[in-house]
Amino acid sequence: MRYKIKIEPLGVEISCGEEQTILDACLRNGVWVPHACTHGTCGTCKSKVLKGEVDFGLASNFALMDFEREEGYALLCTAKPKSDIVIEADVEVEEGIEFYPVKDFVGKVIDIDDCARDTRKLFIEIVNDKIFYLAGQYIQLYIPGTDQNRAYSIASRPLGEGNSIIELQIKKVPGGLGSKYIFDELKQGDRVKFAGPFGRFVLRKNFDNPMLFLAGGTGLAPIKAMILDAIESGVKQEMYLFHGVRSTRDLYDQDVFSRIEQENSNFHYIPALSEKLPEDEWNGELGFVHEVLERKFQKFSGFKAYISGPPPMVDACIKVLMRGRLFAEDIYVEKFFNEKDRITGGSKVGVVSRI
Ligand SMILES: Cc1cc2nc3c(=O)[nH]c(=O)nc-3n(C[C@H](O)[C@H](O)[C@H](O)COP(=O)(O)OP(=O)(O)OC[C@H]3O[C@@H](n4cnc5c(N)ncnc54)[C@H](O)[C@@H]3O)c2cc1C
Ligand code: FES
Known part of the structure; x- marks a missing residue:
């Protein structure tokens, strides 16, 4: 019907x-x-x-x-x-941004890379089509044997001719439905089904403001796509990536961002650990992303900020940015909500997520 x-x-x-x-x-x-x-x-x-x-x-x-x-x-x-x-409905039209319609895709897992503690990269080759998306958008991966899907951001740079391979970065959540599928069941060569692209957390290339990218854990995924896209597009303004994880065991893609930093004087990579273990060899930043951010900058007016990761991390960053005079219209967020947030209300649902 x-x-x-x-x-x-x-x-x-x-x-x-x-x-x-x-x-x-x-x-x-x-x-x-x-x-x-x-x-x-x-x-x-x-x-x-x-x-x-x-x-x-x-x-x-x-x-x-x-x-x-x-x-x-x-x-x-x-x-x-x-x-x-x-x-x-408040249908959105934003100058300089054209979204692609959502479609269904069938893919094959061509590689699984355990890149950090309880963190996997999935490389999926699409077998029925190519996907067109904007840097920062996500897919809904169907969980076989259920009527459920889970949202995962695309970490690959969108190609003008469409992408036939996409990279996902996934953190295991104990007791999670998607986590069980991805960490306990999924193997290289398996078929997967997904739909996309979704979301409006996308890189705005029509501004020339300096950019702050604030990522918590696998919140790095959409931000990686944005940074790769910005670099490829020849963006000249200053860009700062703050990537917060717990300890060195949780850090990944350092080689990618260190190389971009070496090759581009306008890109600055700031990984940060919230806890330094005795065995950690670490001379970098210590503290949560919002704390490190506040130590580096006091005023944020003139910036565009992109924040992605667990909802409490996103909220803490928004507070620091707003305290430093950045307005809501210059802040773009992707909160990695899960089932628990849906049931319990998560953190300030509906208040800041409209930013
Ligand atoms: C737009 C968006 C993009 C995202 N992108 C990424 C990404 O790129 N990478 C990434 O790692 N994650 C991403 N996420 C998060 C991801 O979609 C999942 O929410 C996350 O991986 C957890 O999924 P799961 O199925 O493993 O756990 P869920 O099944 O969602 O469970 C999460 C937790 O809730 C508990 N729980 C489940 N049901 C209940 C209940 N009824 N009552 C109380 N507790 C319950 C579970 O035990 C578990 O601890 C994104 C989320 C959004 C919204
Ligand atoms: S998009 Fe519908 S509640 Fe989040």
């Missing part, structure tokens, strides 16, 4: 399957409604249903309150139509 979805104030009408989320139908039809986590946690896709009935799906009670449901709001990333519907 399929239903008609009319998106106001655009007046555009699309078709949506009864088992499909409204967001998914919009993105596959090139209607770029705001979204971030695509898992009912951040509240970014909250929209008013003007007419018709929806199944709210697995929307977090923190991202969509009871009174909002009663007032006719829904999270488009979890809501499925139960009739023809009309929604009011």
Whole structure:
């Protein structure tokens, strides 16, 4: 069964399957409604249903309150139509950015690299197509035997002709569904299914402001794609990458960023450890990313900042940036929400995730 979805104030009408989320139908039809986590946690896709009935799906009670449901709001990333519907959505058009429609892909795992403690790089060769995306976007990887998927950012640089191989960087989360699949079951040569590209955490190349890239753990993945893209595009402004991990066992891709730093005088690589173990040989920065950032800079006005990683790390960085006079419109974030955040509300869901 399929239903008609009319998106106001655009007046555009699309078709949506009864088992499909409204967001998914919009993105596959090139209607770029705001979204971030695509898992009912951040509240970014909250929209008013003007007419018709929806199944709210697995929307977090923190991202969509009871009174909002009663007032006719829904999270488009979890809501499925139960009739023809009309929604009011704040469709985004941003100068200099053109998003690609979401598609389905089949891939083969061509390499698995255990690059740091409980951290894997997956290299996936797409067998049915090529993927077009913007640096910073992510895919939804389907978990076989379930109706679930997990969001993983693409770490590879987007190629003009589309990519047939993508790199993912994944941190194991104890008790996690996706982690069990990726760390205990998936082998080289296995087939995987995914959809993408999703998200609006993308490199804005139309500004010439100096850039801050703040990554926590595998929050490095989308930022790696952005930095590779910026360097390839000949971006001349100063760029600073702060990569925070716990100890040296968690650090990876140092060779990549050290080489970029050697070859580009405008790029500065600042890895930081939050705890130095007795066996760590380390003369670099110590502390959490936001602490190291605050030691390096006191004022941030004039910068564009990109922050990616666990929600508390992202929130702590936003606070430091705002204290240093950087406004919300100059801060782009990707919070790596998980199931626990959806159930428990995570950290300040819906407050800063709209940045
Ligand atoms: C936009 C986006 C991009 C992302 N990109 C990346 C990336 O590039 N790399 C990366 O490593 N991660 C990324 N993530 C995070 C990733 O999508 C997963 O959320 C993360 O890997 C955990 O998934 P999982 O399936 O292993 O764990 P989940 O199944 O999500 O479980 C997470 C934790 O919650 C607990 N839990 C599960 N269900 C419940 C419940 N009902 N009640 C209480 N606790 C529960 C589990 O025990 C576990 O400890 C991204 C997230 C988002 C939103
Ligand atoms: S995109 Fe829908 S709640 Fe995050």
